[in-house]
Amino acid sequence: xxxxxxxxxxxxxxxxxxxxxxxxxxxxxxxxxxxxxxxxxxxxxxxxxxxxxxxxxxxxxxxxxxxxxxxxxxxxxxxxxxxxxxxxxxxxxxxxxxxxxxxxxxxxxxxxxxxx
Amino acid sequence: xxxxxxxxxxxxxxxxxxxxxxxxxxxxxxxxxxxxxxxxxxxxxxxxxxxxxxxxxxxxxxxxxxxxxxxxxxxxxxxxxxxxxxxxxxxxxxxxxxxxxxxxxxxxxxxxx
Numbered sequence: 001x002x003x004x005x006x007x008x009x010x011x012x013x014x015x016x017x018x019x020x021x022x023x024x025x026x027x028x029x030x031x032x033x034x035x036x037x038x039x040x041x042x043x044x045x046x047x048x049x050x051x052x053x054x055x056x057x058x059x060x061x062x063x064x065x066x067x068x069x070x071x072x073x074x075x076x077x078x079x080x081x082x083x084x085x086x087x088x089x090x091x092x093x094x095x096x097x098x099x100x101x102x103x104x105x106x107x108x109x110x111x112x113x114x115x116x
Numbered sequence: 117x118x119x120x121x122x123x124x125x126x127x128x129x130x131x132x133x134x135x136x137x138x139x140x141x142x143x144x145x146x147x148x149x150x151x152x153x154x155x156x157x158x159x160x161x162x163x164x165x166x167x168x169x170x171x172x173x174x175x176x177x178x179x180x181x182x183x184x185x186x187x188x189x190x191x192x193x194x195x196x197x198x199x200x201x202x203x204x205x206x207x208x209x210x211x212x213x214x215x216x217x218x219x220x221x222x223x224x225x226x227x228x229x
Contacts, residue, residue: 006158033215045206045220052215091158095214102147102166102213103174108158 002027004094006107013082014115021077021110023092029053031097034068034075039089039109051075053097082114119143122207122221129228135194137224139207141187147210148190149174149218150182152203159206165190166213197228 003026013019025034036048049059051068059066063080079086092107119142129135139148147166151159151174161174163182171182179201183191194201204225208218 009156031214035217043204043223045208047217047219050215050217093218097214102164102172103161104149104208104210104218105161106151106159108156 002029002032002094002096002103002105004092004105004107006090006092006110008110009108010111010113012113012115015084016081018078018080019082019112019114021079021090021092021112023075023077023107025073025075025092025094027073027094027096029096033095033097035093035095035104036066036075036077037091037093037106039091041088045091048077079112082112084114084116087112087114120207120209120219120221122205122224124224125222126225127227129197129226131198131228132196135197135226135228137192137205137207137226139190139192139209139221141190141209143209143211143219144187145209145211145219146187147213148184149208149210150180150190150192151206151208152176152201153206153223154203162192162205194226197226199228202226202228 005024032053034051038046065078067076089109091109121140123138149164150162160176165171165184207221210216
């Protein structure tokens, strides 16, 4: 069965600090996909990134970067020079390539608060 | 705009009454999902659909049923609402299967009193 763990329930940083959100996943499949979503205070869920299990290259998009390591089953998300607008709940999610392949399993989320 | 609309957006209902939440999508997505969001639990899958009349249970399906008679509509029914079903409900849709991102509706806040 697939499982996603986000051990950090809440993180608080001061603006301009870097922050890393951890995501650890469990799956028996060799083919799978990992996702990150953002949920700002307004409540909608916004897709940030998708990564497949065969691509371990790190991804950078502006102040956001993602580090995927199969050896540790982790897909961590780093925000560089955080801003108040980054305050949100961030979810990591996993979709396996077989079995109940159509399910998308989410972690419990990390509440990030960026203080001015 | 991912073309996913949930209705109603807010609802207060009494214990024991039936409740139906509607998810409507306009992008011809094949896969649709219902999640509930509760503090400390993140998003938990209730039911999902992989085509018209094709549905399956998620991890928290007890007390819920779903129907999908048309591609664009996915209904979630609470047969007899209980206070433990007070939650925010999100509908999501994906075009393909495992490799595509999910697009979400705005959520429905349901309170069972």
